Amino acid sequence: MKRVLVLMLAGLLSAAAVFGNGQQASGSGDTVKIAVALPMTGDNAEYGQSFLTAAQIMVERWNKAGGVLGKQIELVIYDDKNSAEEAASIAQKIVSNKDIIGVLGHFSSGVSMTAAPTYQENKVIEISNCASHPDYSKIGNYIFRNNTVISEEFKVVVDVVANDLNLKNVGIIAIKTDWGTTAGGIAADYVKSNNKLNLVAYEQVLETSDDYTPAIAKLKAAGAEAVIAVGMYSLYGPLARQYKEADPKIQLLGVSNAYTQQIIQLGGSAVEGLFAPVSFFAESPDPTVMEFVNEFKKRFGMEPSSLAAQAYDSIGILLEAIKKAGTLDHEAVRNAVNNISYPGITGPTTFDAIGDASKTFQKVVIKNGKFVQY
Incomplete structure (x- = not known):
């Protein structure tokens, strides 16, 4: 690398x-x-x-x-x-x-x-x-x-968990930065507001860490079936490898910055099945x-x-x-x-009055070592 x-x-x-x-x-x-x-x-x-x-x-x-x-x-x-x-x-x-x-x-x-x-x-x-x-x-x-705004991405992520995957018990793992704390809190609010879902655990980890096993143990003990990861691409690979060792059936989901080839390089087969919402898909015709x-x-x-x-x-x-x-x-x-x-x-x-862009999201998932549309 x-x-x-x-x-x-x-x-x-x-x-x-x-x-x-x-x-x-x-x-x-x-x-x-x-x-x-x-x-x-x-x-x-x-x-x-x-x-x-x-x-x-x-x-x-x-x-x-x-x-x-x-x-x-x-x-x-x-x-x-x-x-x-x-x-x-x-x-x-x-x-x-x-x-x-x-x-x-x-x-x-x-x-x-x-x-x-x-x-x-x-x-x-x-x-x-x-x-x-x-x-x-x-x-x-x-x-x-x-x-x-990150809340728009979490609308899509929560919809995937509740309606596409039909899972119920959700955990969140977020990096401990200003952005991670804010975004993780927004994700938690969206999960709690969905009557199909239960937020069973919320863990924060250091951005520079590569050992997530303590947080994983708490999420697993709480009965998380799906985990929303809130971080940069460096979080997803090690998290996926360590989580799949503890719980091979866990469903991982990310935000738009999870859509990068580095995740596949870092996570290998462990990131198979990871979902993310994106405004752009490189395989578009x-x-x-x-x-x-x-x-x-x-x-x-x-x-x-x-x-x-x-x-x-x-x-x-x-x-x-x-x-x-x-x-x-x-x-x-x-x-x-x-x-x-x-x-x-x-x-x-287009931009609204305060300068926020309007975007339409696609859902992508890692399948057979590459991102595909879901």
């Missing part, structure tokens, strides 16, 4: 020409600049690197067609390491560069929410492709999410989806996740808004984003 990361990083550096300190990805002339502020190193680097790859594909597509407003598009890349402290510093650097019209970032909800007030105060558009905390977009009218998937696989070595696809669409949304506004005036572009109807690879996307 480390060798794969090194090779992917080398490819990204070659494509971007810079890394980590906000230097331009290419050129320095009369260009439209968009910042990318994501974890390029650290525990969540594979997420950040995959989102950057998706952003680069979109920018290159526009640049080959002539750019936007007669100018080429330039990505300005920052490594926030998924750290709130780093993100706060980077946000100040981004807003001090008056040529930057908007930013794709940040990764986790907590980090995004740390940086967002700076963007809002300076009228720099922030579009996060993965922030799901309910309060994120409420920070201001320049703050958008091309993702849904749609020609625009196939074109993106093929190019992404060529560059990154694996299929894109739904979050990577949302990063691709996020850049497209911002560029289309600039085109519709006919100007780089921040307020005009912000208004265009808010009123956009974008036919992306993650489905038709």
Whole structure:
């Protein structure tokens, strides 16, 4: 895995020409600049690197067609390491560069929410492709999410347990971060509000842990038939292996960030049967989806996740808004984003008054070592 990361990083550096300190990805002339502020190193680097790859594909597509407003598009890349402290510093650097019209970032909800007030105060558009905390977009009218509030995902997950799988006793295991605590609590509320389900146990674990056996023992003792896992992809593989050893019949379910090939690589046969709700499915026969998937696989070595696809669409949304506004005036572009109807690879996307995207979910499950539609 480390060798794969090194090779992917080398490819990204070659494509971007810079890394980590906000230097331009290419050129320095009369260009439209968009910042990318994501974890390029650290525990969540594979997420950040995959989102950057998706952003680069979109920018290159526009640049080959002539750019936007007669100018080429330039990505300005920052490594926030998924750290709130780093993100706060980077946000100040981004807003001090008056040529930057908007930013794709940040990764986790907590980090995004740390940086967002700076963007809002300076009228720099922030579009996060993965922030799901309910309060994120409420920070201001320049703050958008091309993702849904996490509660929308749990509606689908709970429906799968109650109506597709016809199970009753549900456990929850969530990572002990700001996002994990909030999301886990929302999941618990949805389970408890469904009259077909019983919430039998709720456990929190450290994000950096790889031993989940104490939490598993409590969930198993409580009689959990299905367990909703709330975490990043690094949670699912070890959790599945350890849980299947304790209870081979357990049904595991995740959220949209579970839809990534890394889970299959880390979990092997133990993740067979894992469900997740997604706004994007890489096996779609749609020609625009196939074109993106093929190019992404060529560059990154694996299929894109739904979050990577949302990063691709996020850049497209911002560029289309600039085109519709006919100007780089921040307020005009912000208004265009808010009123956009974008036919992306993650489905038709519109934003409500507070900047939340509307998405339609598909249900996917791991079967015979790959994700398939359920």
